[in-house]
Amino acid sequence: MIISRTPMRVSFAGGGSDLSVYYQQTPGIVLSTAIDRYIYITVNKMFDDKIRVSYSTTEIVDCVDDLKHNIIREALKIVGISHGVEVVYMGDIPIGNAGIGLGSSSSLAVGVLNALYAFKGMHVSAERLAREACQIEIEILGHPIGKQDQYIAAYGGINTIQFNQDESVFVDPVIFTRQTKAALQGKLMMFFTGLVRISSDILAEQKGNIRDNKTFLDKMVGLARVMRESLVANEFDRVGEILHAGWMCKRNLASTISCTSIDEDYQRAMDAGAIGGKILGAGGGGFLLFYCDEEKQASVRQALSHLKETPFNFEPQGSKIIHLSD
Template sequence: MIVSKTPYRIPLSGGGTDLDFYYKKNNASLLSLAINQYVFVSLLERKIDDNYFIQTSSTQFTSKIENIKSDLVRETLKYFNIKEKLHIATYATIPTRTGLGSSSAMVIGLINCLKKFKNLKINDNQIIKAAYIIERKKCNLYGGWQDQIISQKGGLTQISISKDQKIRIKKLTIKSNIKNIIENNFLLIYTDVKRDSSKVALSQKNRKKHIMKYYDAIKSLNKPVISALNNKNYNNIAKIFNLHWSYKKKLSSKITSNNINDFYRKLLKNPNFLGGKLIGSGGGGFILMVVKNKKKSTSILRKRKIKYLEFKIENNGSKILRNWL
């Protein structure tokens, strides 16, 4: 059995500029962070069986790869021309469709399992590109490059994409002051709403002529975020996140809702909650919130029965945990 462990991610700034309609015109630039929440993928060859056994959100036996119901699993196996019958199972530490890049993490994890199983000679960049093609082209899940990159690379990472799709990836050194502010003053607060990220992102593409200026503004926040992190200035980060959120809400009517806006406003009424933004494509999932005092903030959330997630930085990308073949 081969088991992979792949981290989820949080976009800190510039998220969405990695969508093709934007970077092909204005270049992309963003800052993203891998966290200690994961998807695990296990793979085992079924040597004396004629069926694939697939366990994701549902369970399926099928003799033909074309009949596998999970689009991501099916298209990944087809992409790498897998002929062997396999048992593939996925396990996640958080719910899917919550804005943390779960689909990409699963595909990246499965590719790394197949790399080990078939002894494929592919490097990080080839894995990232394959995952992008599988998700965006084969499964028609509209989105950018950020999720695949962070799941494979991990850490705190700057990503830039040129108009001709040349991708530059730079992992930043995580100094103690950056680590402290992220792990002591950041919380993920769950809106209790799931959404289809592809539909939210596609709604923006359909309005691209009207929203380029907002993405320009979002991209301009990269340097201020890095500066505030280096200076351990959580008040400035909160202000930047609030500004980011004000721009993001103008991208599409699917980004937010009255319930989410009310939820966010009620949080900010307490002085411990300084500012934040809905992460991922929008529409639901988690709010990345900057807090003044983490202990007091989590106590307030528990009293209000609001779900939240504390997290740490994950500096490693997808990796193989076990190989029992």
């Protein structure tokens, strides 16, 4: 039996510049962190030659092509496993077709590839896991998504990630002390809006608007660079300001990124003392992230008492095998 554990992510700045329609014109840059919310994949040998996949439902098929779960189906094909295997997945935060803004579908793709390769007795690099997860989601399945989620899930840590015109990707870790990292972590708050959305719909609109959006995306790339500089210099108050500036840009990328309830909750948090924040992921729902000094957090928590606060920590490691047995 093999079990892989793959982190979800929080994106701070530059989101949207990881779409090919942007970075094929000019390099995209995002700043993201892996967090201690995970996707778990269990892979086990079946007694017979069938393929069994369990998630919110269970599929038992004779042929890989008959699987309805498209990410697991394509991962099995890439790894070269055609029969006699059971794949089960679960998450710390329930995952399904609707997006929650933490990159869960890409964490699933990376995690299932990692577990399947381990099942075959192979160790593969984080770069390969990320690249093949992108191949599954973007090239094979045609999802209108970017590349940052796959790379942060595979590599872990806090990174700036650059996406280049030749399709190469540079992952550059942000290095700072444990004390500095803890101080930053203590100023971040995350709340679930209760809204879920189909992220591909929002991203498809965003891709269609790329010419009109380029000015905003250029600014968001600049904000990702400035945020990295601020983190390295321990200038944390700028982080909140950058989050706010990025959110003001992001709202312009597609018509459904925000809505009345999200706008109202964001303003409640700002009025209560948050310095800045943003909606995570493509938008339209999922999680709100805020940067807030510790002395103001009780006020923000009270202002958003109708939402579920979801504490998190930074995760330094990417997808890993946490159990291996015969």
